[in-house]
Amino acid sequence: MHLSRDVVLLITHSGDFFTIDRVAEALSKKGAQPFRLDTDKFPLEVQLTAHFDNSKSYHTIQYNNYSISTEQVQAVWMRRIWEPQLSQELAPKFREACVRESKATLDGFWDSLKEARWVDDLERIDYASNKLRQLRIASEVGFVIPQTLVTNKAEAAREFFQQVNGKMVSKLLTALSRSMEANSSFFLYTSTVKEEDLQDAESLRYCPMVFQEQIPKQQELRVVYVNGNVFVGALNADVYAAAKVDWRKPGVEVGAWQHHQLPDEVVRRLQAFMGKFGLSFGSLDFILTPSGEYVFLEVNPVGEWGMLEKDLKLPIANAIADALLS
Amino acid sequence: VGVVPFFARFLEEQATETTKFPSDL
Numbered sequence: 362m363h364l365s366r367d368v369v370l371l372i373t374h375s376g377d378f379f380t381i382d383r384v385a386e387a388l389s390k391k392g393a394q395p396f397r398l399d400t401d402k403f404p405l406e407v408q409l410t411a412h413f414d415n416s417k418s419y420h421t422i423q424y425n426n427y428s429i430s431t432e433q434v435q436a437v438w439m440r441r442i443w444e445p446q447l448s449q450e451l452a453p454k455f456r457e458a459c460v461r462e463s464k465a466t467l468d469g470f471w472d473s474l475k476e477a478r479w480v481d482d483l484e485r486i487d488y489a490s491n492k493l494r495q496l497r498i499a500s501e502v503g504f505v506i507p508q509t510l511v512t513n514k515a516e517a518a519r520e521f522f523q524q525v526n527g528k529m530v531s532k533l534l535t536a537l538s539r540s541m542e543a544n545s546s547f548f549l550y551t552s553t554v555k556e557e558d559l560q561d562a563e564s565l566r567y568c569p570m571v572f573q574e575q576i577p578k579q580q581e582l583r584v585v586y587v588n589g590n591v592f593v594g595a596l597n598a599d600v601y602a603a604a605k606v607d608w609r610k611p612g613v614e615v616g617a618w619q620h621h622q623l624p625d626e627v628v629r630r631l632q633a634f635m636g637k638f639g640l641s642f643g644s645l646d647f648i649l650t651p652s653g654e655y656v657f658l659e660v661n662p663v664g665e666w667g668m669l670e671k672d673l674k675l676p677i678a679n680a681i682a683d684a685l686l687s
Numbered sequence: 688v689g690v691v692p693f694f695a696r697f698l699e700e701q702a703t704e705t706t707k708f709p710s711d712l
Contacts (some may be wrong), residue, residue: 533694552697561693568692 367435368396369685370474374443375399380667383678384438391682393436396429398422401443404463409470420473431470436478436685439486441663442467480588480641480684486662489638492534492571495660502633504657507576513569515562522559525574529554532571550607576656582621582647585666585677586635588684591628592677594669595621595649618672627655634660641684 369388373381377399385395403409408423420431445463447456471483489495499506510521511534522529532551554572578598585592597616623631635643644664648656669675 531694531697537698549694549698550701552700558696561696564691564693564695567690568694570694 367393368429368433369393369436369438370429370434370477371395371397371438371440372442373397373399373440374401375446376401376443377441379671380665380678381440383667383670384440384681387678387682388685391686393682393686396424396427396434398424399443400441400467401446403445403467404459405446405448409466411466411469411473418473420470422470431473434474434477436480437471437474438480438681438685439483439663478685478687480681481662482639485639489640489643489660489662492659496657498637499634499657502630502637504630504634505654506657507573509574510572511569512572513565513567515559515565518562518565518570518572519559521572522554522556527556528575530573530575532573534571552607576648577650578648579651580621580649582623582649582655583666583669584623584631584645584647585664585669585675586631586640586643586645587677587680588641588687589632590680591623591631592666592669592675592680593621593623594618594673594675598648618668620673621649623655638662642681 371381371385381397385397388395398407402424406424409420410422411420412418422429445460447459451459493511496506496509508521508525510517512518512521530551531554533549537549553575580595581598583594583596585594596618631645635641638660640660640662643660643662644666645660646658648658650656666675666677670677
């Protein structure tokens with residue numbers, strides 16, 4: 362069945378739930394027609410056709426008995442892109458080429474939608490995803506940031522450890538992919554660095570790492586920015602901080618999410634920060650210190666927010682739908 | 688096995704320990 366009305370394309374994957382459903386529901390209530398595209402289902406279940414000639418070009422895409430064409434798409438929610446999932450029957454020696462061609466074809470499809478409103482544009486997401494760029498811009502807009510060292514030099518890491526009085530954490534700039542086949546990525550969560558760890562710091566020569574001073578915590582904040590609107594969830598650090606340094610780890614009991622009001626000054630800086638990246642959406646992490654200071658950690662341009670909508674009833678899906686239709 | 692980068696030690700710690708809706712729990 363070919364959808365007839367203006368369409369909002371939801372770019373996601375087959376494992377997504379809750380947030381994707383809430384946004385689709387909010388769009389439907391506002392009279393728009395959501396079309397969910399599970400990127401990992403291309404090319405085996407999603408069918409895409411693109412025509413180009415000197416007078417025009419157009420794409421059609423068919424999935425789950427529905428089809429849409431490029432000119433129908435008025436807006437795009439860039440939730441997540443997963444790798445094409447190919448079946449085991451495909452000869453292994455052709456797998457990489459099939460994945461590469463499929464991704465290039467999808468890139469062409471995204472390009473055909475450049476006239477639509479994107480939340481957010483892929484190039485802006487890519488630009489904003491570098492954590493070191495984030496720290497620079499956060500500092501420029503006036504956020505407090507942790508003292509940070511990025512190095513592949515063992516001696517520099519040891520000196521920094523002394524500089525922060527032995528209160529140091531480490532992290533990486535990117536996710537580590539555990540299994541392309543299972544399409545799950547996993548992360549090295551923020552880890553405490555002990556002095557004995559640094560005896561082995563010469564192995565930094567193979568790969569640099571990010572080191573930061575460990576910030577004392579009263580609360581951890583997940584701040585969700587949607588087109589000028591700000592939604593905040595807070596976790597009390599004393600529930601888990603004695604043993605853990607990263608609340609995002611599976612198995613870490615985080616207690617209940619709580620409402621939190623950011624000071625006006627922090628909100629102004631947040632809006633300036635997001636403006637510098639040209640992003641309509643961002644999921645940011647802050648630490649509120651015992652002395653009342655808000656310390657910026659990072660922004661994820663496609664970060665999670667479902668827990669805040671579910672537990673705090675924050676209308677984030679509705680705000681995303683508004684941003685898509687504005 | 689090959690030599691391992693510095694971050695590998697923290698991955699091992701994570702494995703020894705850690706693969707958010709409290710109301711679900």
